[in-house]
Amino acid sequence: MPKKLVIIDTDCGIDDAQAIMMALAAPNVEFLAVTCVFGNAAVEDVCQNVLRVLSVCERQGIPVFRGSAGPLVAASTSFSDHFGGDGLGDVIEDKDPLWKEKLQQEHAVSAMIRLVSEHEKQVSLVALGPLTNLALAVRLDPCFPQKLRDLYIMGGNKEGIGNVTLCAEFNFAMDPESAYIVLEEFLCPTYIASWEYSCRNALSWEFFEELLSQDAAAARFMKTITSKCWAYSKEAMRNKRDIYFGPGFVPYDAYAMAACIDGSMVLESIECPVRVELQGSIARGMMALDRTNQLKKSHSAFVLTKCDVAKFGRLVMESLRQPCRK
Structure with a gap:
């Protein structure tokens, strides 16, 4: 079986690290690149986090590209402290002073366009952060999306329940215009x-x-990186996520990565047009599902609803049994 070619676009926080490790452990995945975007931390921290994860797994040969440092339209944005100020729990003291030299010189958006053009209809793009790099890619190359094999996004919300604002999910809320363009x-x-x-x-x-x-x-x-992070505290989640969904460990980005690795992971989904709301103080960044075709859009997305949790758990468990050499 030929390996699936994958590019991961990430704002590497702790859950992104989990997703990257999952891809590294998957025998059917060939990693083309990791492209970095602001989000869980400043893009400079994101780049260092990706390099750290690849080093832990002894996969330093995978190219890493620095991308967008802020949203498409807004002048600036504040970064989340969900995974600490640096995105990896603020516990890593031995920072690599040579990290910039380990990055590729090409911009992430340019690299994304080039790699997808070189492997037309073969690349699965997995987007784990704000969608700024993807929006810029389609602006620079309007044919970029049709050259992809498929796109997997961790982001958005379908019930108006937000985790960073009242009605919006973090990745979409950080750059609603880019999320709108992509969808x-x-x-x-x-x-x-x-x-x-x-x-x-x-x-x-x-x-x-x-x-x-x-x-x-x-x-x-x-x-180590979860040891002091409130997002991995059962007690903290009782006043956050648990209010809506009940208790549990949720490695957010790993769900999109798992769907890319093994489509049978997804047991149910809703196929319908979607749109991101750009207006309003409460609903900006929220994703709306158009199940009655009111928007008259020409294409639909698959909004995942039910996962094979046992199979997913096995992938997550396997992801931390590294380094593993292919």
């Missing part, structure tokens, strides 16, 4: 792992403890 102009098969999808297919906290107890470098790394 309007990317006509390739598009699969959306929304916030609700992740939360409604949670793993148990007992699973999380077992996950981190594995005797492998990746597991030890994950244990």
Whole structure:
């Protein structure tokens, strides 16, 4: 079986690190590149985080590209402290002073366009952060989306329940205009792992403890970066996510990555047009599902709803048994 060619576009926080490790552990994935975007942290921190994850897994040969430092339209944005100020829990002290030299010189958007053009209809693009790099790619090359094999997005919400504003999910809220552009102009098969999808297919906290107890470098790394992070605290989540969905361990970005690796992971989805709301103080950044065709759009997306949680858990567990050499 030929390997699936994958580019991951990421704002590398702790859950992105989990998703990247999942792709690294998958025998059917060939990693073309990691492109970085602002989001969970400043893009400079994101780049360092990606390099750190690749180093832990002994996969430093995968090229890493620096991309957008801010949203498409807004002048500036504040970064989330969900995973700490640096995106990886603020526990890493031995920063690499040579990290800039390990990045590719080409801009992430340019690299994305080039790689997809070189492997037309073969590349699966997995977007784990704000969609700024993707929006810029279609502006620079309007044919970019049709050259993709498919697109997997972690982001958006389908019920008006937000995690950063009252009604919007973080990745879309950080750059609503880019999310709007991508969902309007990317006509390739598009699969959306929304916030609700992740939360409604949670793993148990007992699973999380077992996950981190594995005797492998990746597991030890994950244990370190989650050790002081409130987002991985059962107590903190009782006043946050648990109010809507009940208790559980939710590695958000890993759900989109798992769907890319193994389509049978997704048991149910809704196929319909979607649109991102750009107006309003409450609903800006929210994703709306058009199940009655009121928007008269020409294309639909697959909004994932039900996951094979047992199979997903096995992929997550395997992802921290690294380094593993292919």
